[in-house]
Amino acid sequence: MLIVARKNLFSERTRLAISVGGIALAVFLIGVLLSLYRGWENKVGGFVEDSNVDVWIANEGAKDFLAAASLLPYDPSLGVDPCQQQIQAALQDPNRRSQAQKFPVQDIRECRPLIVRQMEGLKVEIQSGGEEKILKKMNLQFVGYDAGTQLGGPLRIVEGSTDAPKDNEVVVDEALGKRYGVQVGDTLKAGGRDWNVIAKSGGGDFVAAQTVFVSLDAAADALGFNDAKKTTFYVIRLKDGIDAKAFADGVDIPGVHALDRSAFASNTKDRILSNVLPILAVVLLLAFIVGLSVAGLTIYTATVEKSREYGILKAVGFRNSYLYRAVLEQSIVTGFLGFVIGIGLMLIIGPFAADVVPQFVIFTRWQDVLAVAGATLVMAGVAAYIPVRRLASIDPVAVFKA
Amino acid sequence: MTQNGRVILGMQGVTKIYGSGDAATRALDNINFDARAGEVVVIMGPSGAGKTTFLTIAGALLRPTSGTVTVSGLNITEMGEKNLPEVRRDRIGFIFQSFNLLDSLTSLENVTLVMTPDRSRGKAGVNRARELLDMLGLSHRVKSLPKNLSGGEKQRVAIGRALANNPDLILADEPTANLDSKRGREVMLLLRQIAYEMDKSVVIVSHDHRIREVASRIVWLEDGTFRSDVETARDPVCNRVIEVVGAPQTEHIGVLFYFCGEQCQRIFAENPTKFAEAG
Ligand SMILES: Nc1ncnc2c1ncn2[C@@H]1O[C@H](COP(=O)(O)OP(=O)(O)OP(=O)(O)O)[C@@H](O)[C@H]1O
Ligand SMILES: [Mg+2]
Numbered sequence: 001m002l003i004v005a006r007k008n009l010f011s012e013r014t015r016l017a018i019s020v021g022g023i024a025l026a027v028f029l030i031g032v033l034l035s036l037y038r039g040w041e042n043k044v045g046g047f048v049e050d051s052n053v054d055v056w057i058a059n060e061g062a063k064d065f066l067a068a069a070s071l072l073p074y075d076p077s078l079g080v081d082p083c084q085q086q087i088q089a090a091l092q093d094p095n096r097r098s099q100a101q102k103f104p105v106q107d108i109r110e111c112r113p114l115i116v117r118q119m120e121g122l123k124v125e126i127q128s129g130g131e132e133k134i135l136k137k138m139n140l141q142f143v144g145y146d147a148g149t150q151l152g153g154p155l156r157i158v159e160g161s162t163d164a165p166k167d168n169e170v171v172v173d174e175a176l177g178k179r180y181g182v183q184v185g186d187t188l189k190a191g192g193r194d195w196n197v198i199a200k201s202g203g204g205d206f207v208a209a210q211t212v213f214v215s216l217d218a219a220a221d222a223l224g225f226n227d228a229k230k231t232t233f234y235v236i237r238l239k240d241g242i243d244a245k246a247f248a249d250g251v252d253i254p255g256v257h258a259l260d261r262s263a264f265a266s267n268t269k270d271r272i273l274s275n276v277l278p279i280l281a282v283v284l285l286l287a288f289i290v291g292l293s294v295a296g297l298t299i300y301t302a303t304v305e306k307s308r309e310y311g312i313l314k315a316v317g318f319r320n321s322y323l324y325r326a327v328l329e330q331s332i333v334t335g336f337l338g339f340v341i342g343i344g345l346m347l348i349i350g351p352f353a354a355d356v357v358p359q360f361v362i363f364t365r366w367q368d369v370l371a372v373a374g375a376t377l378v379m380a381g382v383a384a385y386i387p388v389r390r391l392a393s394i395d396p397v398a399v400f401k402a
Numbered sequence: 403m404t405q406n407g408r409v410i411l412g413m414q415g416v417t418k419i420y421g422s423g424d425a426a427t428r429a430l431d432n433i434n435f436d437a438r439a440g441e442v443v444v445i446m447g448p449s450g451a452g453k454t455t456f457l458t459i460a461g462a463l464l465r466p467t468s469g470t471v472t473v474s475g476l477n478i479t480e481m482g483e484k485n486l487p488e489v490r491r492d493r494i495g496f497i498f499q500s501f502n503l504l505d506s507l508t509s510l511e512n513v514t515l516v517m518t519p520d521r522s523r524g525k526a527g528v529n530r531a532r533e534l535l536d537m538l539g540l541s542h543r544v545k546s547l548p549k550n551l552s553g554g555e556k557q558r559v560a561i562g563r564a565l566a567n568n569p570d571l572i573l574a575d576e577p578t579a580n581l582d583s584k585r586g587r588e589v590m591l592l593l594r595q596i597a598y599e600m601d602k603s604v605v606i607v608s609h610d611h612r613i614r615e616v617a618s619r620i621v622w623l624e625d626g627t628f629r630s631d632v633e634t635a636r637d638p639v640c641n642r643v644i645e646v647v648g649a650p651q652t653e654h655i656g657v658l659f660y661f662c663g664e665q666c667q668r669i670f671a672e673n674p675t676k677f678a679e680a681g
Contacts, residue, residue: 003515007506312502315463316516316563317491397458400575402499 002322004313005329008306015298016334022294023338023379024345027372029287031346034368037273037280039361040207044272047204047211048265050155053114054244056264057234060255064267065116066141066206072256074113074231076220102252107242113231114152115144115219118209122189123180136180139209140190144219151235154213160184160199164215170195171213175205179358188212191222207359208272288375291338296383299331303387307394314396323391328384335380339373407439409472410570410603411460416469418455418626429455430466431626437603439570442594442616445607446634446643447623448662453607454575456623460605461494461573462486474570492518495564495602497593499576501556503548503563509535509555510544513562534562538592554585561592565600572596574606578613590616609642609662635659638677639666654678 009016048056048065062070123136145153147164154171165171170190176182177200188195195214204211220226238247244260251258259267303310310323350362418430429452437443445453458464459471462478463486471479474493478486490496503512513531535544538558548556557577564572574593578586594616597604606613614620622632624645633646642662649660650667654674661667670677 003507003511004504007504007511011506308502309504312504314487315461315490315502316496317487317489317494318516319487397454397463399498399502400454400458402576402579 001329001333002326005326005333008302008326009330009333012302015302019295019298019334020337020341022298023291023335023376024341026287026291026294026379027339027342027376028345029290030284030375031343031364031369031372032350032362033280033284033287034372035346035350035362035364036360037276038365038368039363040276041269041273042363043205043207043361045265045269047155047206048261048268050203051152051261052150052237053152053235054238054242054261055236055248055251056257056259056261057236057251058232058257058259060257063257063259064264064271066118066209066268066271068118070116070232071230072113072232072234073229074225074234075229076226102250104247104250107238107247108236109239110149110151110237112146112149112151112235113216114146114233114235115142115216115223115225116232117142117191117219117223119190121212123182123186124189136182138176138180138182141204141206141209141211142190142219143211143213144216144223145213146216149237151237152233154199154201154211155203156201157199158202160197162199165198165213165218166215167218168193168195169198169214169218171199171201172197173204173210173212174200174202175210175358176200176212179210191219193222205361206272207361288379291376292379292382295331295334295338295379296386299327299334299383300387300390302330303327303390307390308399310391311394311396311399314394315399320392324388327387327391328381331380331384331387332377335376335383339376342376343369343372407441407601407603409436410439410474411435411437411605412470412472413460414470416459416466416471418452418459418464419467428626430459432469433626433628435621435628437571437605439601439603440597441618442597442604442606444613444617444620445605445623446609446620448645451623452626453623457573457575457605457607460571461496462489491516492567493569493571495561495567495569495572497557497560497564497572497574497577499579501548501553501560501580503556503559505548508545508547509540509551509559509562512548512559513566516563517566531562531566534565535559538562552585553581554588557581557585557589558592561589561596565596570602572602572604574604574608576608576610577606578608578610583612586610586612609640611636611641611643614643637662637666639669 057072058067059070059072119140119142121138121140122134124132125135127133143152145151150164153164157171158174170188172182172188182188182197184197184199186197188197190212201213225231238244248258248260248263313323350364353360354362413433413435416430416433417428420427420429445456447453455464459466462473466479469479470477473489476489476493478489481489504515507515510528510531513534514527517527532544535541538561540555540558543551543555551559572593577593578589581589590613593604593606596602622629622634622645634643635646637644638659640662644660644662646660650664651658651660652667652670655678657678659670659678661670
């Protein structure tokens with residue numbers, strides 16, 4: 001670092017603190033928002049991504065796990081296996097009839113219906129008079145799955161019974177425990193029934209809603225799906241070596257979508273995050289502008305204040321490039337300090353905040369940290385740009401004036 | 403003193419016109435000038451005479467409208483803009499009226515900063531700066547910031563900086579104007595010492611009559627030209643050297659006093675005895 005840059009930067013401690021603080025704040029905000037976005041993306045997409053389902057069959061127009069609109073024909077009297085029969089049955093529906101109907105059943109290892117429904121869940125307490133008192137209301141992603149294949153079931157059991165739920169039993173996501181204090185042994189009201197919590201599972205937190213798992217029969221029963229001969233999805237596990245994307249592309253049934261795991265996961269993410277993304281982008285931009293303005297203004301005023309000294313340097317034989325470098329170095333060191341402090345704050349405060357606020361799920365990737373570093377560098381560079389232009393216009397002859 | 407030293411600063415037919423058309427000002431009008439190694443040339447003249455213009459042209463900070471300027475044999479009027487900073491850094495030392503040190507740098511750093519990279523490299527540069535400050539009587543001030551130095555000390559640091567790259571030419575613009583008479587005298591003697599002992603050419607622009615004491619030669623600049631036939635006097639109030647012809651004058655106990663302007667004349671009139679005696 002040039003001595004002029006170092007001395008100018010560190011001789012004005014207050015100003016340095018302000019400009020470093022401005023950049024640190026911007027870095028902190030940008031870093032937290034990016035991590036928050038990644039955290040949500042991870043949570044929301046995680047369940048589908050990590051599930052044992054290779055291909056999802058859904059109603060036309062329903063392309064993700066959170067879509068409430070999917071409703072496919074399913075006749076329980078035919079039994080769950082073989083599933084292709086069910087889908088063939090669906091094809092008999094005159095409304096869906098079409099010339100070209102393809103379903104490569106030979107690639108399927110297992111296929112099962114999966115019932116998914118968003119609903120409100122209640123945690124209640126029985127008062128002494130026998131009346132129920134509502135303690136907590138929660139948003140549930142209510143899932144009924146086939147115990148035999150476990151297709152679409154809980155990703156992992158973290159507490160309680162590892163048996164699949166039967167009758168009025170339910171496995172709840174651990175996030176419900178963290179957020180609402182739902183424990184193994186509690187009773188949960190949902191879909192007009194009481195459910196016994198027998199275990200907690202992990203990986204089913206969609207931030208805005210959490211998954212609970214019951215048996216396929218119980219779900220169909222509770223929702224009246226048996227009578228209506230309906231299911232939400234069909235979930236498929238393919239034989240080894242079969243490419244899910246190719247399989248999904250090969251399915252051609254009118255009125256029905258087949259989506260491979262990653263497409264289904266990214267649609268699920270999009271449903272939640274596409275609304276957040278524009279807001280996020282605006283806030284990121286604002287944070288960037290705040291950091292840039294604070295740094296730019298302080299560096300500009302510092303340069304203006306020292307313009308006589310820069311004039312002296314010109315007079316005694318320093319080139320413009322030396323002066324540019326001096327200002328740029330001050331700007332970049334300011335940016336570097338701001339970056340270190342901002343990211344440091346984020347790493348310290350992030351986990352702490354996540355403990356207090358459940359929605360505050362942050363996930364910091366090194367790629368994002370690198371992106372923030374890049375943004376900081378741009379901030380520093382742009383902040384130096386206007387002062388540097390001013391340097392060029394300083395007339396060294398002016399230093400002869402008293 | 404070596405009157406026949408080599409020419410360090412040479413000007414031939416230098417004219418500088420500011421602006422153009424009706425607003426044009428002819429600040430220097432076809433002047434010829436030489437300053438040699440080992441001499442102190444003092445340039446005097448009324449305000450607006452073109453002294454600063456002269457100095458900035460000599461210092462490769464301003465291009466003349468026409469004419470040739472050489473510094474240590476280099477024709478700087480022919481050089482491209484890109485090479486002028488190097489001429490200023492290596493061949494010319496500047497001393498300013500308001501010292502112009504960098505506030506956040508110590509005396510030592512102010513001197514080493516300007517050294518060409520090959521001079522300042524490693525310990526050698528620092529040693530040289532220390533020697534210079536020693537010579538200037540500032541060995542106890544090397545670590546001080548300008549704000550903790552007296553005016554005279556600041557100007558001596560500035561002289562150290564001017565000498566850092568061992569240039570042949572020292573240009574000083576009113577180097578004593580911001581100093582009291584004692585410090586001003588110290589600085590003048592230093593400048594003479596630099597010319598005589600270090601064989602440098604020192605060109606000083608000044609109004610200060612005391613500086614005559616150290617001058618090898620005094621030249622009078624007026625309306626952009628040098629005049630040799632000028633009768634000068636000292637303004638007893640502000641101590642400026644002024645031209646007698648056309649100056650406001652006052653007689654006091656049989657002696658004629660001349661003034662740089664009516665303001666000094668008025669001040670004199672309020673207490674003539676005080677100023678007459680001081681002179
Ligand atoms: N940048 C400029 N643009 C236009 N005119 C200028 C400029 N600089 C100086 N002048 C004019 O040129 C003339 C000489 O100016 P200069 O500053 O060289 O005088 P000076 O002898 O140094 O005066 P002073 O003793 O007041 O410092 C003056 O008339 C001045 O107004
Ligand atoms: Mg002047």
